[in-house]
Amino acid sequence: MIALYGTPPADVVDLPADAVQFSPLKPGASVLEQQAQESLDGLIMLAPPGTLERRYSIALGLRALKPDAPFTILAPKDRGGTRLRKELQVFGCAFEETARAHHRICTGARPQRPTGIDEALADGGPRLIDDVGLWSQPGVFSYDRLDPGTAMLIEHLPVLRGRGADFGCGIGILAHAVLTSDKVTEIALVDIDRRAIECAQHNVADARARFLWADIRTAELADLDFVVMNAPFHDAGAEDQKLALGFVQRAAQALGKGGVCFMVANRHLPYEAILTPTFKRTELVIETGGYKIYEAHK
């Protein structure tokens, strides 16, 4: 089996048609943490941008590769690519490095005995973050601190009731706050990042919570009473307002009559342009410190 991690640009690497996807950002993908050691025949990895996350993913990949099996590990040069050489040396890999289309591409074979695997797995694995008292993992959104936008939304949320969803739930901070209301009967926590969902399962141990590793744009949700969200506006590191607007449209579709969406957004993003025509009534609850909170009624 050839493993693929992420979606490397086709003009940089040839992708075998039968490669099996392992990225935690591709809902339904296989799980590298669960892959038997020394079982993979090859690995093509678009290494993630965060240092701890990248070293962790590479360590998982090397652990799962058969000795001497080939790997191609690449990254854009301004998103970890220039660090790959040193990082692969720490793992004891022999490889060739080339550059194409702003990427650094390292091609080599898995050493008989890679070094530094356990350290990289420990540094990048899930852990309890003492400051917030919640499980998190390098690579998930704002992994070791409470995002100010999230904190602000929690502060302004009313007591909610009925069935709802936390769109792009991350490690579950908003859902955790919502569930302090005993009027809430159910909440779906949805995120495209498997690692976030796994942390959320630790953090939101409540029978009213259900967890969906899914792209919100295709998740099946209907007749909800409320949606809460701190919508993402970056995709693969680049600002992508379409993604955030997709979240708003999806919220409108998933809410039932009389349902309400509470969202926090960065001040510079033009959410009014989509909220106003999509919802019956939209209120700007507060605008401060670079953030805006909206309450939008269906």
Ligand SMILES: C[S@@+](CC[C@H](N)C(=O)[O-])C[C@H]1O[C@@H](n2cnc3c(N)ncnc32)[C@H](O)[C@@H]1O
């Ligand atoms: C700004 S973070 C908010 C996380 C969490 N709700 C909080 O407030 O801390 C946005 C989240 O949306 C997730 N996300 C991005 N694109 C998504 C998509 N298409 N479907 C579902 N979740 C997505 C990200 O993985 C990230 O966890």
